[in-house]
Amino acid sequence: MKAASQRPLPGQAAQPVIALHHVHKAFGENVVLRGVSLDLFPGENVVVLGRSGTGKSVLIKIISGMLQPDSGGVRVLGDEVTMLNDKQLQQLRLKIGFSFQHSALYDSMSVKENLEFPLVRNKRHLTRRERRMAVDRVLDAVGLSQTIHQYPSELSGGQRKRIGIARTLILQPEIMLYDEPTAGLDPITSTEINNLIREVQQRFNTSAIIITHDLTCAKTTGDRVAILLDGHFFREGSFEEVFADRDERVRAFYDYNFTG
Amino acid sequence: MDSEQSFPQPESKPPGRERPVLSAKLDAAFTSVYRVFAFLGRFFKELFRPPYEFNEIIRQCYDVGYKSLFLICMTAFITGLVFTKQSRPSLSNFGATSWLPSLVAIAIIRALAPLVTALICAGKVGSQIGAELGSMKVTEQIDAMEVSATNPFKFLVVSRILATTIMIPVLMCFFAGFGLWGSYVDVHSNESTSFTFFIEKAFEKINFMDIWTSVVKALVYGFTIGAVGCIRGYNAKQGTMGVGRAANSAVVISMFLIFIEEMLIVQIANVFR
Ligand SMILES: Nc1ncnc2c1ncn2[C@@H]1O[C@H](COP(=O)(O)OP(=O)(O)OP(=O)(O)O)[C@@H](O)[C@H]1O
Ligand SMILES: [Mg+2]
Numbered sequence: 102m103k104a105a106s107q108r109p110l111p112g113q114a115a116q117p118v119i120a121l122h123h124v125h126k127a128f129g130e131n132v133v134l135r136g137v138s139l140d141l142f143p144g145e146n147v148v149v150l151g152r153s154g155t156g157k158s159v160l161i162k163i164i165s166g167m168l169q170p171d172s173g174g175v176r177v178l179g180d181e182v183t184m185l186n187d188k189q190l191q192q193l194r195l196k197i198g199f200s201f202q203h204s205a206l207y208d209s210m211s212v213k214e215n216l217e218f219p220l221v222r223n224k225r226h227l228t229r230r231e232r233r234m235a236v237d238r239v240l241d242a243v244g245l246s247q248t249i250h251q252y253p254s255e256l257s258g259g260q261r262k263r264i265g266i267a268r269t270l271i272l273q274p275e276i277m278l279y280d281e282p283t284a285g286l287d288p289i290t291s292t293e294i295n296n297l298i299r300e301v302q303q304r305f306n307t308s309a310i311i312i313t314h315d316l317t318c319a320k321t322t323g324d325r326v327a328i329l330l331d332g333h334f335f336r337e338g339s340f341e342e343v344f345a346d347r348d349e350r351v352r353a354f355y356d357y358n359f360t361g
Numbered sequence: 362m363d364s365e366q367s368f369p370q371p372e373s374k375p376p377g378r379e380r381p382v383l384s385a386k387l388d389a390a391f392t393s394v395y396r397v398f399a400f401l402g403r404f405f406k407e408l409f410r411p412p413y414e415f416n417e418i419i420r421q422c423y424d425v426g427y428k429s430l431f432l433i434c435m436t437a438f439i440t441g442l443v444f445t446k447q448s449r450p451s452l453s454n455f456g457a458t459s460w461l462p463s464l465v466a467i468a469i470i471r472a473l474a475p476l477v478t479a480l481i482c483a484g485k486v487g488s489q490i491g492a493e494l495g496s497m498k499v500t501e502q503i504d505a506m507e508v509s510a511t512n513p514f515k516f517l518v519v520s521r522i523l524a525t526t527i528m529i530p531v532l533m534c535f536f537a538g539f540g541l542w543g544s545y546v547d548v549h550s551n552e553s554t555s556f557t558f559f560i561e562k563a564f565e566k567i568n569f570m571d572i573w574t575s576v577v578k579a580l581v582y583g584f585t586i587g588a589v590g591c592i593r594g595y596n597a598k599q600g601t602m603g604v605g606r607a608a609n610s611a612v613v614i615s616m617f618l619i620f621i622e623e624m625l626i627v628q629i630a631n632v633f634r
Contacts (some may be wrong), residue, residue, distance in 0.1 A: 165508050191510040205505035209493075219509040272509070 116179075117163055118308045119143050119164060124173035128361045133159050136173070136331035141276070142257040146302055148323030150316070150354065155214055158202060163165060165197050165312070166190045172339040178275065198269030198307070201279040204261040206253040212264055213249050218239065219272050239271040241266040242304065243297060251333055256348045259290035266297065277301065283318045293320040316355065328354070366626065377494075378611075400592050403493045414520050421524035425486050426531055428608060432485065433478060437536040441465065441543025449551065459562070461548055466563035469540040475575045476623060478533045479582035479601055482525070483615040487590040490521055491611030494594025495604040503595070518595060522587035527584030566592060574630040582619050590616040 117140035133156035141147050151157050154198050162168040163175055163340050166182045173214040175182040180193055216236045221228055240246045243263040245272070253261055262282060269277065282298060283291040295318050301307060319326055320340050327337040328351060336343045338353060344355050382388055445465050452458050493519060497503050506513040545559050554562075590611040597607040 129464075162504075167504060167507060187512075191512075194508050197508065199505070199508040201505055203500055203503045205501040207502055218511075222509065239466075268505075268509075275374045276481045328542070 105235075107244070115142065117176075118176070118178055119263075119310070120176040122165070122174035122176070122291045123158075124163060124175060125249075126156065126163060127171055133210075134163075134170070137329070138332055139327060139334060141308050141310060143308055144302070144306065144321055146298070146311060146324045148313060148319040148326045149314075149329055150314060150319055150326060151329035152354075153290060154312065156332065157329055158280055160329070161199070161280060161310060163314060164278060165194060165199055177181075195272055196275045198272070198274035200262070200266050200269050200276045200277065200279045200282060202252075202269075202284065204258075204265035206261055206265060206268070210252075211249075212240075212251055212256075213251070214267050215253070215264065216271055219268065224271065234239045235271055239270045241303060242270060242301070244293075247323065259286050259294065262294060263297065266301070267295075270301065273305065276305060277307045277361045279309060279311045281313055281315075282311065283315045288317075291315065291318065291352045292321075294318075298322045314354075366468065372391045372478075375497055379532050380419075384576075391412045391549045396596070397592060400595070403514060404519060404588070407512070407519050410515075411592065411614050415467060417516055417520040418523050421520045422528050424527035425482070425521075429485055429532060431537060433481060433536050436477065437469075437474075437539035438543035440477065440602065441469060441540035441545075442547050444468060444540075445544040445547040449547075458552060461552075462554070462559050462562035463564075463566045465544040466541060466567055469544070470537050470567055470575060473538040474533045474540060474617070475578040478529060478536045478579065479586065479619050480616060482529055482532065482583075483586050483619060485587045486525060486610055487611045487615045488608045490525075490590030490622060491594045492604055492608035494518075494521075494591060495597035495607035498595060498597045499600055499603055501573075518591045520589055522584060525529070525587030526580055526583040530579035531579075533575065533579040567568060568621075570630070570634055575627065578623065582620050585618050585622065587617045589618065608621070 118321055119139070119141035121137055124134055124137040125132075137160060137238070137295070139147070149157055149160065163170050164177060166185065169183060177193060178196060180189065182190070183191070185193060186305060191204045206212075207218065210218065213236060216239060217232055220232050220235060237246065238250070240249060243266055245260060245263055245267070248256060248260060248264070256264065266279075266282070277298075279298065282294050286294065298309065298311065299322060302309060309322075310319070323340060325338065326340050327334045328343060329335070330350060334343045335349075336346055344351065346352070368548050382390075400503045445461060447465060448461060449458060452460060452464070494503075497517070503517070506516065541560075541563060542562075545554075545556060548559055549556075593607040593611040593614070597603040
């Protein structure tokens with residue numbers, strides 16, 4: 102009886118890890134989000150597509166509690182993010198990996214120190230050897246073991262992205278938020294990153310929101326695609342479903358990426 | 362999905378803030394004053410709340426103190442030497458060169474040590490803090506810290522302000538010491554005064570109040586340098602240009618404030634003297 106109650110109930114498994122409910126956000130008169138709703142289910146990758154400035158970054162900053170929504174519900178792993186105090190928010194953030202648009206590596210620290218930083222800060226009980234092992238494990242996962250003693254300024258854009266992803270993986274998050282993982286990268290490096298995102302999903306068992314305006318990325322990494330337009334999700338579904346649409350703004354997006 | 366509804370384009374509205382209450386400029390001025398006090402309020406709140414970032418504070422103290430030490434000592438030595446040399450002719454007219462040590466000591470301990478140390482550090486440390494935090498801000502490193510469950514304010518800001526507040530008085534002591542040494546070198550080569558006699562003479566006219574005032578000054582200047590650098594850096598905007606602006610304004614504003622504080626503290630000290 103006891104063992105059975107520890108297993109997730111059938112209904113529980115379908116509980117979304119992220120549930121956004123009519124989220125609104127404006128900066129002064131600049132209304133960015135006008136009622137965004139989205140469910141992210143366990144083990145799923147959802148791609149958010151949208152033009153520059155539509156509020157994609159704002160959306161995931163709201164999910165991680167860096168920005169407060171004006172109204173609406175933001176439920177992450179069962180917690181209402183807007184209701185949490187500082188300490189609870191910190192606890193929640195340990196379970197969220199945030200990969201930044203421009204990597205955001207600490208440039209005064211080496212790759213090793215960058216990767217160790219979240220561990221040193223949040224898992225103080227770890228020994229030096231355990232930390233080293235964790236660093237090696239994530240570096241291996243992103244395939245950059247040789248860069249361990251280099252500084253961010255000595256890395257290429259693609260390498261930095263991957264180290265940034267490694268840094269978020271080190272705390273073994275349940276949710277990954279990728280902000281434009283392939284922006285500004287050549288097609289081959291982009292493919293590598295796309296494969297990495299898939300690999301992370303399988304190897305580390307994460308659910309992810311991937312923000313991009315690169316449709317190849319969307320197609321390869323996403324189980325589901327949502328298009329952010331005019332401050333809300335305009336279309337949502339599988340890649341094929343969404344782009345079967347005749348709406349000119351959806352077409353324009355598709356044409357730019359694949360025929361333009 | 363409510364795809365049929367057409368929402369107004371966000372771009373169609375003019376970007377900017379709500380209608381100003383007084384005038385746009387006055388509003389901005391009051392808002393920025395409010396922000397400064399909010400920042401300082403947050404500093405004092407976080408300062409006393411555990412966990413304390415001891416390692417980071419020590420690292421910053423090393424950065425602020427040790428790395429400026431050579432510059433401060435060199436400047437102090439030269440200042441002491443030159444100041445003594447320049448003052449000698451006017452004193453020797455009255456045959457009063459024996460007053461040189463106490464004159465120089467008063468000048469250095471009361472005025473030059475805290476002020477010059479602070480100005481040098483405003484240039485060296487203040488600009489560094491402004492640029493460092495500014496670039497961390499615009500490249501989202503501060504956000505990255507926040508999402509990896511580290512309080513960036515405590516880690517970056519509190520440790521830096523504490524470091525400057527602690528280290529500027531320490532550097533000031535070095536300045537005073539090396540300044541007097543520089544002065545001694547000149548006095549010794551002209552009047553062949555012994556070191557003990559020089560020190561005796563130098564501290565003849567210095568009282569506890571002088572030293573105390575200088576320490577208070579240095580503490581205040583240190584806090585000013587750290588706080589201004591952090592405020593400018595932490596609130597940097599607009600990419601690379603914002604970083605430059607943060608570094609630049611950190612120096613200009615803190616130097617300006619240091620002179621104003623100098624004036625106020627001297628006035629207050631004179632009341633107690
Ligand atoms: N902290 C902020 N303060 C004020 N306005 C902001 C802030 N963050 C974002 N905005 C505004 O919100 C809008 C959306 O910004 P956001 O960064 O989310 O765009 P994005 O969809 O991520 O675009 P990109 O693809 O270029 O990264 C922009 O108009 C921006 O000016
Ligand atoms: Mg963005």
